[in-house]
Amino acid sequence: MTEVGWVLLPLRAFLGITMIYAGLLKFFDPTFLDAASPNSVQSQMAAAATTSPISAIVSITAEHATLFGLTIALGELAVGLGVLLGVWTRIAAAGGLLLSLSFFLTVSWGTYPYFFGPDIVFVFAFTPLVVGGDGGLFSLTKSIRDATRRRMRLAVPPPAHESPSITAEVSRRALLRTAVTVGALAAGAAALGGVGRAVASGQPSDGGQAASAAAPPTSPTGAAPAGGVQIAAVSDIPVGGVKAFTDPATNEPAYLMQPKAGSFLAYSAVCTHQGCTVGFDQPSDEFACPCHGARFDGGTGDVVRGPARDPLRPITVSESNGVIYAV
Numbered sequence: 001m002t003e004v005g006w007v008l009l010p011l012r013a014f015l016g017i018t019m020i021y022a023g024l025l026k027f028f029d030p031t032f033l034d035a036a037s038p039n040s041v042q043s044q045m046a047a048a049a050t051t052s053p054i055s056a057i058v059s060i061t062a063e064h065a066t067l068f069g070l071t072i073a074l075g076e077l078a079v080g081l082g083v084l085l086g087v088w089t090r091i092a093a094a095g096g097l098l099l100s101l102s103f104f105l106t107v108s109w110g111t112y113p114y115f116f117g118p119d120i121v122f123v124f125a126f127t128p129l130v131v132g133g134d135g136g137l138f139s140l141t142k143s144i145r146d147a148t149r150r151r152m153r154l155a156v157p158p159p160a161h162e163s164p165s166i167t168a169e170v171s172r173r174a175l176l177r178t179a180v181t182v183g184a185l186a187a188g189a190a191a192l193g194g195v196g197r198a199v200a201s202g203q204p205s206d207g208g209q210a211a212s213a214a215a216p217p218t219s220p221t222g223a224a225p226a227g228g229v230q231i232a233a234v235s236d237i238p239v240g241g242v243k244a245f246t247d248p249a250t251n252e253p254a255y256l257m258q259p260k261a262g263s264f265l266a267y268s269a270v271c272t273h274q275g276c277t278v279g280f281d282q283p284s285d286e287f288a289c290p291c292h293g294a295r296f297d298g299g300t301g302d303v304v305r306g307p308a309r310d311p312l313r314p315i316t317v318s319e320s321n322g323v324i325y326a327v
């Protein structure tokens with residue numbers, strides 16, 4: 001079994017560190033839980049609800065996006081710590097597999113071909129750990145079990161002829177001690193997440209900028225454009241702000257912007273490289289694709305950095321009586 005442990009150790013270290021990093025990034029990101037930000041979990045879930053093959057489930061969970069976002073961040077931390085420290089490694093890896101699968105079915109679902117998206121790779125990267133575990137190598141669970149045996153003055157490793165009742169008692173005590181350890185780790189992870197949220201809430205987010213931005217323009221009078229579909233109210237999008245919406249023509253995620261008072265722009269959020277959903281990077285005023293790093297100008301939709309070659313698809317919008325329509 002130890003051989004399995006050595007074979008899987010590099011994968012375990014990579015996945016553990018990556019999941020901890022991913023969880024902490026969410027806690028320390030001031031836009032992650034800011035519903036006004038196009039990069040928030042709320043906006044990402046709203047976008048995924050239109051494209052995911054499990055859109056019915058995403059739509060239901062999107063109603064509790066904040067709770068869901070915190071659960072994902074805590075789940076990533078728990079999976080990372082479990083895999084890295086060898087605490088119930090198989091269970092932790094199964095959790096990582098499920099998280100990655102859910103990301104594949106939502107965030108990465110539009111990626112074509114499928115292997116350009118990272119989440120499907122993570123699904124299969126966790127599989128060997130689900131099957132093989134940690135092999136008892138650098139394993140907190142095994143250390144606790146061995147310590148339990150020593151306290152009970154039993155041989156380590158257990159002899160082949162050990163009575164089943166003694167083995168069962170060792171398992172029971174080791175399980176309790178591991179559970180206490182897991183509880184302590186969970187409390188530590190929650191405390192770390194709390195520090196992250198405290199730090200993040202002290203940073204300005206795009207939602208904060210939105211709140212302090214100039215008031216929306218006075219609505220001109222006029223009738224709704226023929227064939228136009230209402231996508232937002234002017235009051236929803238402050239000057240300099242960005243709002244996620246669903247393009248009624250294609251059902252794809254899109255962004256609406258008001259760069260100057262009374263001037264509205266909209267772009268499809270579908271990356272023209274392989275179809276991932278782009279996010280808006282407020283400090284640089286650019287759209288950024290999480291899959292392969294393409295960037296698009298926030299004012300024109302033009303490619304700033306490849307591998308995408310084509311600009312984001314513009315969506316024609318018009319404003320009438322304080323309402324913005326896609327036409």
Ligand code: FES
Binds near residue numbers: 289
């Ligand atoms: S899908 Fe490849 S850069 Fe966006």
